[in-house]
Amino acid sequence: MTTIDYSVWDHIEVSDDEDDTHPNIDTPSLFRWRHQARVDRMETFLKQGEELEKSLMESRRKLEEAQRRVKELKEAGSTDQGEELSKAQAEEKQLRKEERSWQKKMEEHRREEKKMPWNVDTLSKEGFSKSVVNVKPDKQEETEEQKEEKHKTFVEKNEKQIKHFGMLRRWDDSQKYLSDNPHLVCEETANYLVIMCIDLEVEEKHALMQQVAHQTIVMQFILELAKSLKVDPRGCFRQFFAKIKTADQQYQDAFNDELESFKERVRGRAKIRIEKAMKEYEEEERQKRLGPGGLDPVEVYETLPAEMQKCFDDKDIQMLQDAISKMDPTEAKLHMKRCIDSGLWVPNSRVDEEGDKGEADEPQYEEVKKEDQ
Numbered sequence: 001m002t003t004i005d006y007s008v009w010d011h012i013e014v015s016d017d018e019d020d021t022h023p024n025i026d027t028p029s030l031f032r033w034r035h036q037a038r039v040d041r042m043e044t045f046l047k048q049g050e051e052l053e054k055s056l057m058e059s060r061r062k063l064e065e066a067q068r069r070v071k072e073l074k075e076a077g078s079t080d081q082g083e084e085l086s087k088a089q090a091e092e093k094q095l096r097k098e099e100r101s102w103q104k105k106m107e108e109h110r111r112e113e114k115k116m117p118w119n120v121d122t123l124s125k126e127g128f129s130k131s132v133v134n135v136k137p138d139k140q141e142e143t144e145e146q147k148e149e150k151h152k153t154f155v156e157k158n159e160k161q162i163k164h165f166g167m168l169r170r171w172d173d174s175q176k177y178l179s180d181n182p183h184l185v186c187e188e189t190a191n192y193l194v195i196m197c198i199d200l201e202v203e204e205k206h207a208l209m210q211q212v213a214h215q216t217i218v219m220q221f222i223l224e225l226a227k228s229l230k231v232d233p234r235g236c237f238r239q240f241f242a243k244i245k246t247a248d249q250q251y252q253d254a255f256n257d258e259l260e261s262f263k264e265r266v267r268g269r270a271k272i273r274i275e276k277a278m279k280e281y282e283e284e285e286r287q288k289r290l291g292p293g294g295l296d297p298v299e300v301y302e303t304l305p306a307e308m309q310k311c312f313d314d315k316d317i318q319m320l321q322d323a324i325s326k327m328d329p330t331e332a333k334l335h336m337k338r339c340i341d342s343g344l345w346v347p348n349s350r351v352d353e354e355g356d357k358g359e360a361d362e363p364q365y366e367e368v369k370k371e372d373q
Helices: 027-076 079-115 144-166 172-180 187-202 208-231 237-245 249-289 297-303 306-314 319-326 331-344 362-372
Strands: 349-353 356-360
Touching: 027 079, 027 237, 027 297, 144 172, 144 187, 144 208, 172 237, 187 208, 187 249, 187 297, 208 237, 208 249, 249 297, 306 319, 319 331
Parallel strands: none
Antiparallel strands: 349 356
16 A cells, blocks of 8 residues: 655645734734735745756856867867966866855755745746747758848848958967957858959959958858868867968968869859950940841951952042952852941941941842953
């Protein structure tokens, strides 16, 4: 047979015998005062617990940060950072001691809570106010449109800061700037810096392009390090700077090789962009030049015989008629048709040359051919 422990009911801070008071005492008021005093004590006790919990969590956060700092310095392994490592280890030791102290105080507070007598408020306290089902949402891969919109929004908000980071030169300056602006450690910043490099190369600002290229590779190395460690990039960029500043030759060589390769890719991409822009410009100019028959006068001129080219250079109609009369009629007709379609030759137009007016039109051209025959 199971024995029920009734000892938990031995200390209840309210009971029916509280109405046994002196006749001259206002019993209802007395009960209200007792209840209010009990509520005030409970609120004070709960507030102390919340403050202890907050202090304990803050202590643990500082301890974790100190432990991560010590780990980074140990991995760096530089003799120049020996003093800094000793200081970090001493700080870690002190924070560990503080964390144990707060933990002890928290445990004492919980023991006191268990010893507190029950009362009407705790006896009727609601056990469950709501049900929560912890369901991990499915992680959906972003579409290209979502990625583009995310990049656009990020750049609009942080463009000035990204450009500032791109212009930095010293390792320490870069590390401090990212420490002050950890939100910049992301793919969007790296993508913007790549575009910035290409723009600078197109503008022939080669020295500035090389500087921004350096910062681009810094960001890409940080992102790659985060992927290899499977951590948030914002939590590991200090490890990159610790490694690169200790002059690890293999790591330095890998960084420099990637930097040179990246600059070559930027130059190649800029060249393609310039060539594309030139082709587009030339096509626009060509479209503007097209004659009534849809031919380009420049292209037609370059295919004419030298004698006809000279006629157009000198704007001499008589010379043109003489040149045509000496040519094969079929060939001459083909050349003249192409000249008309390209706008080099305009039928029924008057050409004013040194005060003399001559008229040239299609019938005159046909007459020349007949005489030649």
